Amino acid sequence: MQLTILGSGTNLHPTRAAAGYLVRTDQTLLLDFGPRTLTNLLKTGLNRHRITHILFSHFHADHFSDFITFFFDAVIYMKYGGGWRPDLTLIGPRGSKRLLGTIMATFPSFSAPPFRVFFKEVSDRSFMIGETRIAPRVMTHVPDLHCVGYRVEYRGKTVAYSGDTQYCGNLLRLCDGADVAVLDCSFPANKPGAAHLHAGQCGLAAKEAGIGRLVLSHFYPIAERYDVRAQAGEEFTGPITIGKDLLTIRV
Template identity: 30%
Template sequence: MKVTILGSGDAFGSGGRFNTCLHVEAGGEQMLLDCGGSSLVALNKTGIERNRLSTLLFTHFHGDHFGGLPAFLLEAQFVSRRTQPLTIAGPRGVEQRALQAIENDFPGASGNAWRFPITYVEVTPETPATLAGVAVEAFPMEHDQRAGPCQGYRLQHGGKVFAFSGDSAWTDALIPLSAGADVLLIECYTWDQVLANHLDYGTLREHRADLGTKRIVLTHMGPLMLAHQEELPEARAHDGMVLSL
């Protein structure tokens, strides 16, 4: 399994980074894990062939994780002229959220006669799924239920496990999410400012021993976190970073 971090930034593009977007390859299949508002730019920059992506999987419905969907679909319809089926997956309510987002961004477009079949799949803690050949388990996160349910995911393929928190403050659900993972990509928005809906490095450090993973990579870093450049036990994500599992 290969994960390319196309976007490692927060909602505001801090540090000149793209919104959250991960490109996952496994067994010859490809998907995006989150597709924030700037993701089409990131995809164009890297030259990824979008028609080879079979699935878009979302952690929650904030614009910096979900906002790239309308443009992705219209580009597929009118530019790439996609014909291959596309799966759009995510938390409960993903189909309604997707149609609402398309209509908000491009009025009338939600009624398009799409040239490619679209299938919506709800992935919940009670209903895992296999997407793009990858086994996906969902875990409830603590972020903003107005944009949720907000979820983290464990992706498993070929005996390797990639865990991604999405956005979340500390929650004990991060412990089973990360248990035995080869890589945990975890949001770390601030350095020591404790917030109700995002994780800070001080809290992460306190709970580091609870996270049973071989490797931790920090992402979704805001200005306060980016200002700290000292060496840390954890790696810092950047746009274009490749995680090979």
């Protein structure tokens, strides 16, 4: 299994793309698709027209807005002779089909794409994509917004991705025994903010869940001004990685 960080920041971070992660198993999966992550996806050399599954944690702009550009490009690619691409499955929390379907219906070029689009709404029930097991968990982020994290399991290895979340029981269940956990480290422990984890909570979750390697990501600019690795390390004694765009981790 291989994880590539496409974006480790937020909407308008000065040096990082927003949330996006590429996971390769027997499948090629995108977890979130925030602004500027499409540009980084192209830098990996992956053929974007072979992507068949995109998994969204929630629908704040910093987690999905590059999907609009990606989808428009896919439609144009097929309509104007670029070549063939496979069907596309869009996976996300409750409300995904309504929101994404509305976006597609709003733009005439999107309303009848030359490939099939499937929607799958998920909560706490696992499912398979090929030989890869996906175990979503409902996260606690902000009121009145459905959010999920994803646990990706393949051939005895596990990557957990929190999406945006506060500290909660489902976060620990999501990360339980994971080889790698990518957690929302929006803030330093001494300057916590609303609706997100801070570095100390990331370390605590890693310790309580018994993970192998902690990857801190989704940094707000304020997090760059403090030693968030050291803050997480006050709780978690295992390896801690500061996420950065285009970093690839073999699991």
